[in-house]
Amino acid sequence: MARTQTRHKASDKAEPGWLKWAIAITASLGAILEVIDTSIVNVALTDMQSSLGATITEIGWVVTGYALANVILIPLTAWLGDYFGRKTYFIFSLIGFTISSILCGFAVNLPMLIISRILQGLCGGGLLAKAQAILFETFPPSQQGLAQAIFGVGVIAGPAIGPTLGGFLTDNLGWRWIFFINLPFGILAVVMALTFLPGDDKNHKPISNKVDWLGIGLLAMLQQGAAQRAIALGCLQAFLEEGEKEDWFESGFITTLAIVSVIGLVLFIWHELTTDSPAVNLRVLRHRSLAAGSLYSAVLGMGLYGALFAVPIFAQSVLHYTATQTGMLLFPGALASAVTMLMLGQITSKIDPRAIIAGGGILTSLVMFQLAGINPDTSSDDLFYPLLWRGVGTVMMFLPLSLAALGPLPKQDISAGSGFYNLTRQLGGSIGIAVLTTLLAQRQAFHRKILVEHVTPYDDATNQRLSMLESALQNRGEDAATAHQQALQIINQTIDTQAQILSFEDIFWIVGVAFLVTLPLLLLLGKRKPTADLPSAH
Structure with a gap:
């Protein structure tokens, strides 16, 4: 613990005003790149499919592979940042x-594209959680609202900007x-990170030189059991992504994923809570605010994410x-x-x-x-x-x-806490999309x-409608038999x-009812005293 506090000693010093905001923009740029690439490919899948000669199921792994790699890496970002150094790891993630x-x-074929997307997701997973941790470690509590607002602009707006940019x-x-x-944006982010991010402490040593290979292996078991479908894809995420397509537990493949996920989760939690040098520090959940x-x-x-997923499907289908x-x-x-995020960032630290x-x-x-x-008559x-208003409510x-x-959270727990917090949102989104996809089909x-x-x-209204359609089709030159068949199709x-x-x-x-019935969960957060100038936690 002493070494951890020593490591953060440099970051506890007040940075010059302009430098703090340069750091915020740098970290947020990396996060925006990662979030936009989560959704930018969705509108291009049809073009990719025809270009690479893939089936619909095969081209879907371009999206799934990226999401799986993200979920695998996010819990490990705190350990990787501690082991290699915060700045070093962030820049490595940007370059990768x-x-x-x-x-x-x-990519000249589908396997090359999927493997490249998995690599992109692995590197991107280090950008999102690490960027948020950097901001919490750089800014005092009185300025965290606005700093997190800059970060949040990309996280919230990215899923909407991605399809727009991708379509264009x-x-x-x-x-x-x-x-x-x-x-160009990746090069810009690397140059900014080299210029503005505080250097890693040359005398810093990781909390432990021991690598928790068993913990990483159990995390891989939890997230990577679907190797029979693709290389290094996550069991839990694959279960959520592919469950509806495979008719859930009617499929032996999905049942296997579920069993491996549960076993991996139990063993992973047990090991990480009992080892002295965990790859994922679950002990940060002792903080009530983080757990809730x-x-x-x-x-x-x-x-x-579930609601945002439903709107484009309705618009296109x-x-x-x-x-x-x-x-x-x-x-x-x-x-x-984006506008609400910046406005709210000015006042959120002063309100419960x-x-x-x-x-x-x-x-x-x-x-x-x-x-x-x-x-059907709904217009834009x-x-x-x-x-x-959904955009406003999301930010709120x-x-x-x-x-x-x-x-x-104390600063030494921010990185691990940020990784876990972002992981739950990512998994929540996957669960939401999986559940809503299934419900759409069932309903x-x-x-x-x-x-x-x-x-x-025997229904008069049906017969009248059928007769009107047949007459209209025959007036266009169709014979009676063809007109009848086409009317039935209509x-x-x-x-x-x-x-x-x-x-x-x-x-x-x-979705609307779900938001209302889960509001009591907010009581678990506890009340934070409104203030503009809380002391830094150490």
């Missing part, structure tokens, strides 16, 4: 992320440019928007998030964070209930204000929760079954569309 991005752009680059330059675009904040962070990730149009639909909400989070949860619930009124204008929950969970099947029961040859498509819309309405209602 940039080089792997170039490899993705030059793919439509105008080709899918490879969604990776090449990282080169991480729990709510998982819930937050489930709702926020029901409203028939293009990738660029879908990105532009989400862009105003991303701007609202639980009140702000509760307000954000209620606002987001109201937005979800409004979105539940969607229909109808979605503008709900998505705008994200920023105060980060401060409430990590702010009270669509349910509503279709109900609708079909009313479409029979009615079937109408039923499918209506069932799909009803399933989306159900999803938005479920």
Whole structure:
């Protein structure tokens, strides 16, 4: 413990005002690169598929591989930063992320692209958690709100900016440019990190020279058991990503993933709590603020990323928007998030964070209930204000929760706490998407079954509709038999569309209710005394 405190001695010194903000921009730039690349590929998958001759399932691993690598690395960032030095590890992650991005752009086949994306995810995992830890270690509590606001702009706006940027680059330059675009920004981030980040203590020695290989191996078991599908992919994340496609526990593959994940989780927790030199320091959960904040962070990730996932699917599958149009639909909400983040950063340290989070949860619930009124005639204008207010509500929950969970921690625990906190949000998002994907399919099947029961040859409304369609088709030159067949297809498509819309309405209602019923979790955070000048915790 003494060595840990010695290590942070340099960072405890007050940095000049301009240097602190240069450090904030540098760290946040790395985080923004990582977050945007989580979603930028989504709109380019079709182009990648045709270019590389892949199936839909195979090209999906371009997204899954990146997410799996992220989840594997995030819990290890605190140990890696301590072992190699904070600045050294952050710069290494930036360089690795940039080089792997170039490899993705030059990929000549699908295996090369997937492997490059996994490398990109491994390096990117070190950017997100480490950037947040750097900010908490650099700024005093009175300025942490604004510093975390700068960081949060990328984390919140990134998932919306990614599809917008990805759609533009793919439509105008080709899918490879969604990776090449990282080169200039990666070089800029490396130069800024070399210039502004405080140097590592040359006399610093890691807390322990012993490498916890067993802990890392158990973490790999927890996250990497799906080798029969791809190289080094995580069991837990793969379970969440692939469960709906494989019909969950009806599949032996998914059942195996679930069993290995549970065994790996139990052994991993037991080992990390009993070893003297853990790879992932779970003892930081003794801090009530971190334990409660991480729990709510998982819930937050489930709702926020799950809801954000549902809107583009509705826009493209029901409203028939293009990738660029879908990105532009989400862009105003991303701007609202950025503006709200900077405004809230000025005042959040002076207000009980639980009140702000509760307000954000209620606002987001109201937005979800409004979105539940969607229909085939819903336009981009109808979605503008709900998505705008969703961006505001997101920030009202994200920023105060980060401060409430990590702010009270002593500096020697910030890095480990930040890694665990970001891990719970990432896993929460994966769980949310997996659950909502399954519910969408189940509810669509349910509503279709109900609708079909009313479409029979004995129903007058059905027969009238069928006759009108047949007449219209025959007037266009179709013969009677063809007109009848096409009319039946149109009615079937109408039923499918209506069932799909009803399933989306159900999803938005479920997310809205979930935010309301989980608000009591905020009581576990405890009350922080509003102040603009708390002393630094040591």
